[in-house]
Structures are given as structure tokens and as C-alpha cells.
Amino acid sequence: xxxxxxxxxxxxxAWWVELLCAxxxxxxxxxxxxxxxxxxxKVMADMQARLGPMRVGPHGLLQPIADALKxxxxxxxxxxxxxxxxxxxxxxxxxxAALTSMGAVAFGPWFHVARDINIGLLFVVxxxxxxxxxxxLGGWASNNHYSIIGxxxxxxxxxxxxxxxxxxxxxxxxxxxxxxxSDIVEHQRADNVWYVFLAPVGFVTYLIASIAETNxxxxxxxxxxxxxxAGYMTxxxxxxxxxxxxxxxxxxxxxxxxGTTLFLGGWLRPFPNVRWLGWVDAFPALLxxxxxxxxxxxxxxxxxxxxRLFMWGVAGLCFAVALIxxxxxxxxxxxxxxxxxxxxxxFWFLLKVSAYIYIFMWLRFTLPRFRFDQLMRLGxxxxxxxxxxxxxxxxxxxxxxxxxxxxxxxxxxGMLPTTLATIFVGMLLIRWNDKHAAAASAPVVTEVRExxxxxxx
Amino acid sequence: MLDSLVFxxxxxxxxxxxxxxxxxxxxxxxxxxxxxxxxxxxGIFLQLRAEFLFVAQIILYVGGIMVLFIxxxxxxxxxxxxxxxRSRLRQWTAGFVALVVFAEGVIIVLMSQSLxxxxxxxxxxxxxxxxxxxxxxxxxxxxxxxLLPFEIASVLLLVAMIGAVVMAKKRTPAE
Numbered sequence: 001x002x003x004x005x006x007x008x009x010x011x012x013x014a015w016w017v018e019l020l021c022a023x024x025x026x027x028x029x030x031x032x033x034x035x036x037x038x039x040x041x042k043v044m045a046d047m048q049a050r051l052g053p054m055r056v057g058p059h060g061l062l063q064p065i066a067d068a069l070k071x072x073x074x075x076x077x078x079x080x081x082x083x084x085x086x087x088x089x090x091x092x093x094x095x096x097a098a099l100t101s102m103g104a105v106a107f108g109p110w111f112h113v114a115r116d117i118n119i120g121l122l123f124v125v126x127x128x129x130x131x132x133x134x135x136x137l138g139g140w141a142s143n144n145h146y147s148i149i150g151x152x153x154x155x156x157x158x159x160x161x162x163x164x165x166x167x168x169x170x171x172x173x174x175x176x177x178x179x180x181x182s183d184i185v186e187h188q189r190a191d192n193v194w195y196v197f198l199a200p201v202g203f204v205t206y207l208i209a210s211i212a213e214t215n216x217x218x219x220x221x222x223x224x225x226x227x228x229x230a231g232y233m234t235x236x237x238x239x240x241x242x243x244x245x246x247x248x249x250x251x252x253x254x255x256x257x258x259g260t261t262l263f264l265g266g267w268l269r270p271f272p273n274v275r276w277l278g279w280v281d282a283f284p285a286l287l288x289x290x291x292x293x294x295x296x297x298x299x300x301x302x303x304x305x306x307x308r309l310f311m312w313g314v315a316g317l318c319f320a321v322a323l324i325x326x327x328x329x330x331x332x333x334x335x336x337x338x339x340x341x342x343x344x345x346x347f348w349f350l351l352k353v354s355a356y357i358y359i360f361m362w363l364r365f366t367l368p369r370f371r372f373d374q375l376m377r378l379g380x381x382x383x384x385x386x387x388x389x390x391x392x393x394x395x396x397x398x399x400x401x402x403x404x405x406x407x408x409x410x411x412x413x414g415m416l417p418t419t420l421a422t423i424f425v426g427m428l429l430i431r432w433n434d435k436h437a438a439a440a441s442a443p444v445v446t447e448v449r450e451x452x453x454x455x456x457x
Numbered sequence: 458m459l460d461s462l463v464f465x466x467x468x469x470x471x472x473x474x475x476x477x478x479x480x481x482x483x484x485x486x487x488x489x490x491x492x493x494x495x496x497x498x499x500g501i502f503l504q505l506r507a508e509f510l511f512v513a514q515i516i517l518y519v520g521g522i523m524v525l526f527i528x529x530x531x532x533x534x535x536x537x538x539x540x541x542x543r544s545r546l547r548q549w550t551a552g553f554v555a556l557v558v559f560a561e562g563v564i565i566v567l568m569s570q571s572l573x574x575x576x577x578x579x580x581x582x583x584x585x586x587x588x589x590x591x592x593x594x595x596x597x598x599x600x601x602x603x604l605l606p607f608e609i610a611s612v613l614l615l616v617a618m619i620g621a622v623v624m625a626k627k628r629t630p631a632e
Contacts, residue, residue, distance in 0.1 A: 010543065054461055122512040123512055129521075130520065132524060133523075136528075154526065155524050155528040162521070179592060
């Protein structure tokens with residue numbers, strides 16, 4: 001008995017940082033996902049000149065918690081004709097895949113669960129590839145026509161766009177020369193440049209493919225409300241529905257994290273090696289103090305006691321983290337330095353991921369949904385060839401740079417010819433595709449007699 | 458100790474779910490058990506410290522091929538069995554081929570010490586903490602040592618792909 005206890009103790013001592021990070025991710029990610037939903041509703045309201053949720057808490061800040069409570073106490077319905085086990089299991093699979101894949105994401109210098117695994121980002125991509133099974137199996141198990149159409153659309157879409165995302169990632173891996181997450185970020189610090197400037201086409205193709213992979217508008221055909229009720233989620237209710245919902249938002253964080261790590265410099269601040277921009281380091285602490293001060297100022301005006309407590313809690317948390325930021329420079333206390341490094345990295349990392357997710361929302365409220373043949377055409381006729389050409393282009397650019405011995409900012413110049421050539425190829429592809437799409441979707445001329453044309457005149 | 462425990466855990470799951478895959482009536486259930494088998498095989502790769510193979514197995518087989526399988530299962534009505542699958546001769550042929558392949562595996566494992574490529578199967582175990590990087594090793598193997606077989610295999614796959622496109626393409630009346 002004591003032997004087992006000793007073993008557990010030794011395990012905890014060896015792995016406490018990883019365990020702490022895993023606990024943080026498991027606890028915080030569902031919360032963050034809930035708040036992304038709130039932010040999305042607020043952004044949508046802003047773009048449509050409305051206020052959005054305002055009732056629960058100041059500016060609707062407690063809305064996600066109220067929603068979560070509501071979903072937890074709703075009835076969990078399983079249709080009689082559904083495949084019971086798969087119906088029960090599918091949402092769990094989606095959620096597990098999304099949370100597990102977050103294990104290899106590095107939020108800061110030491111802030112990750114999987115310590116320096118060799119395959120790094122590939123692990124994230126691989127495990128998150130399991131998530132679609134939740135959608136497909138859930139749609140099939142519901143035994144509902146809308147659900148199964150949603151599931152079939154989702155499979156077709158995923159197969160098409162995962163290829164593009166894979167090739168886009170390959171172009172980033174070529175630049176980094178490694179799959180290790182921490183090494184990818186450190187290489188970007190050493191190279192003095194984010195890889196989005198070296199492989200802009202790779203980043204854009206990854207962005208588009210990742211929107212399609214997370215089933216977000218304008219690629220949300222698996223759950224197209226106007227066509228399929230709710231697609232694969234039609235028969236789901238209560239907690240199982242919210243698992244799907246959380247998985248979708250957790251997946252957004254995952255793809256944002258992969259894009260940020262590979263193309264946007266991970267946890268590095270902008271211009272990490274420029275000395276005179278060092279004052280940027282004070283920015284996170286100042287921002288937190290400002291948020292905390294706002295919460296304190298507004299706390300007294302809240303009508304309900306819970307809301308006042310919530311505001312005080314948020315303010316306290318902001319001030320505590322700001323204190324760590326402020327004390328890390330003068331005080332030489334090893335755990336404090338460690339906490340500072342992790343939190344400081346996490347701040348920039350989450351800021352970049354938020355910007356990435358903001359683009360998702362922006363596109364969602366700007367573009368109408370694709371038709372399914374347009375989606376397939378975009379995937380197979382434009383994005384996959386473009387991503388392939390981009391991999392070749394990045395390879396040639398790397399060869400040019402190493403032949404000329406250019407480093408740092410000069411690599412952008414070396415990459416420029418191939419990047420321009422790739423963009424040119426992309427424009428040709430779009431032009432060629434437009435011509436063929438027009439021919440393919442031209443209305444089939446059939447003879448419509450006046451008497452039968454109910455819309456005539 | 459822990460290593461063999463992990464191995465037997467994943468191997469057990471793989472064998473049991475493979476058996477379940479063959480015996481299920483429902484095609485989707487079979488597919489789910491095949492996914493479980495493939496995932497536990499990936500687990501065995503990880504236990505052998507072949508992390509690249511682990512991820513490649515998951516991305517290619519589970520994330521790619523199995524999604525395609527399920528796609529096809531959903532589109533095709535499998536509850537109406539085709540008459541030719543029921544043919545006795547084919548069943549016996551398939552059984553015989555499976556038996557031959559299984560016997561080959563058993564013979565190779567049993568005679569591994571006396572076959573010409575002696576020691577091929579009994580690799581010397583590397584140090585647990587000083588393992589060569591799996592990704593780099595596979596890259597040098599594929600693009601250096603075994604470049605020609607690799608290229609031949611890719612040409613073969615390309616031929617298969619083009620063949621599939623040609624066969625699946627609709628014949629327009631003009632042709």
C-alpha cells in the first residue's frame with residue numbers, strides 16, 4: 001500500500017508541471033470556449049448594430065455560465081431508434097479528441113503538457129483528426145435523414161480540406177526544420193522573422209482549410225440551419241449537444257494554436273529581438289491593471305450580489321497576475337521567474353489565437369454559406385493544387401536563401417520570387433476555375449411552356 | 458514491466474476488437490471496431506518509441522482511410538448482401554489465403570533464428586533514454602536508402618489513382 005503511495009508521489013514529483021498544465025487546460029478550456037461564444041455573440045451584435053446579450057451580469061459577462069447551467073439541467077433525450085451506444089459515445093469522442101490534442105500545444109516556454117515530444121504539432125493534427133468521427137458517428141447513430149446528410153457532408157468536407165491543411169503545415173515545417181513545438185517557436189526567434197512573412201500563401205491556405213475543418217461559416221454545411229435543421233446535431237439535446245458545441249469551439253482554439261505556433265511566432269512578443277522595443281514587455285501587466293481597475297469601478301454598480309462578487313473576483317485575478325508580471329523583474333525568486341515566463345508567453349500566445357479566432361467570426365458574419373459543389377470546387381480545384389505548388393515554392397525559396405547565404409530579414413527577399421510565382425499560380429487557378437464553373441453550373445436549357453411556368457407574369 | 462503491460466493492454470484491445478470487427482452484422486459497428494484496432498496498433502507503435510509511425514497511423518488510417526470507409530458505408534446499402542459475395546468458392550478462397558498468410562507469419566516467427574536473415578526479427582533493443590529520432594530515421598530511410606522502392610510504390614499508387622478516376626468517370630454520349 002505504501003509502495004503504491006510512494007510510486008504515486010514520485011510520479012507527481014517528476015511530472016507536477018505537466019499535471020498542473022493538464023488540469024489548467026481541462027478546467028479552463030471549456031470556460032474559454034464558453035466565453036468565445038459570448039464574444040462571438042457580441043461581435044455579431046456589433047456588426048449588426050445591436051447590443052447582444054446584456055442581461056446576465058455586466059454587459060452579459062455571466063451569460064456563458066448561465067447557459068452552461070441551463071444545458072446541464074436540460075433533459076438528455078436519446079431517440080428510440082437511435083443506435084444507443086454510438087449515440088452516447090460520439091459527442092464524448094469529439095470532445096476528448098479536442099481536449100487531448102491540446103496536450104501538445106505550447107502556451108508558453110514551459111507551459112505545455114507533453115514535454116518536448118518529437119512529433120509536436122503532428123500529434124495535435126493527428127489527434128484532432130479523430131474529432132470528425134464524433135460528428136460522423138453521431139450523425140449516423142441518430143437515425144435521422146437530416147443528421148445523416150450532415151454527417152456525409154462533414155466527411156466529404158474533411159477529407160477534402162485536411163489535405164490542404166496538411167500541405168500548408170508541410171510548408172511551415174520546411175521553414176522550421178523540425179516538428180517540435182518549442183523548437184519551431186525558438187527557430188522563429190533565431191530567424192528573426194515569423195514564418196507568415198516567409199510563406200504567406202501557406203498561412204492563408206491553412207486559415208481557409210482550418211475554417212472548413214472546424215465546420216465554421218461559410219463552410220458550415222454539416223450543420224446548415226436553413227437546409228438541415230441542425231445537421232448532425234439535430235437529435236442531440238442538453239449536455240450531449242453542449243459537448244458537440246464545446247468541441248467545436250475547442251477545435252477553433254486548437255487550429256488557432258497550430259496556426260499561431262507555426263506561422264505567427266507562438267508565444268514570442270512582436271519583434272522579440274529588437275532591444276528598443278523592450279517596453280512592449282510592460283504591456284500585458286498594464287492591460288491587466290486596466291481591466292482590473294475597470295472591474296473595481298463597475299463592481300459597486302451591479303444590482304445583484306453575485307455579480308458584485310464576480311466583478312471583484314475578476315479584478316483580484318487580474319491584479320494577482322499583474323503583480324507576478326511586475327515583481328518578476330526586480331525579485332530573483334526562481335518559481336516567480338518561471339511563472340512569469342509561462343504567463344507572459346501565454347498572454348501573447350492567447351492574444352494571437354484570439355486574433356485568429358476573430359478572423360473566423362469576422363468571416364462568419366460577412367460571407368454567405370457556400371453551395372456544396374462550390375465548396376468541393378474550392379477545395380479540390382484551387383486549394384489543394386495551390387498548397388502543393390506552395391510547398392515546392394517554399395522549397396525553392398529555401399534553396400535560394402541557403403545558396404546566397406541570406407539570413408534574418410533578408411530571407412523574405414529570397415522567398416519573394418517564389419511567393420509571387422505561387423500567388424500567380426493561384427490567380428490562374430481561380431481564373432481557370434471560374435471559367436469552368438460557369439460552364440458547369442450554366443442553367444440547363446429546357447423548354448418551359450408558358451402555361452406551366454407558375455412564376456411567369 | 459510497465460512497457461510490457463502497455464504492450465499487452467494495446468495488443469489485447471487490438472485482437473479483441475479485430476475479432477469483433479469480423480463478427481458484427483452492422484457495417485458501421487465493424488468500422489468502429491476497425492478504428493479501435495488501428496488506434497491500439499498506433500498505441501503499440503508509441504510503446505515501441507516510434508512516435509512518427511504512431512501519428513502517421515492515426516492521420517492516414519484513422520483520420521483518412523476510415524473516414525472514407527464510413528463515407529462509403531453510409532452511401533451504399535449494405536443490408537442487402539450481393540449474391541456474388543455469398544458464393545461458396547470465394548469464401549473458401551478467401552479463407553485459404555488468410556490461412557496461408559497466417560501460417561507464413563507463424564513460420565517466420567518460429568524459425569526466425571534459423572532463417573537466412575538471422576537476427577532480423579530479434580533486433581537489439583536500444584537504450585530507452587537514447588533513442589534515435591524516429592522522424593529523421595524514417596526520412597533518411599525513405600529518401601536515401603530505399604529511394605527506388607519508395608518511388609516505385611508512389612508510381613504504383615499514382616497508377617491506381619488514375620485508374621480509379623478513369624473507371625469512375627461518367628461516359629458522356631459524345632465518347
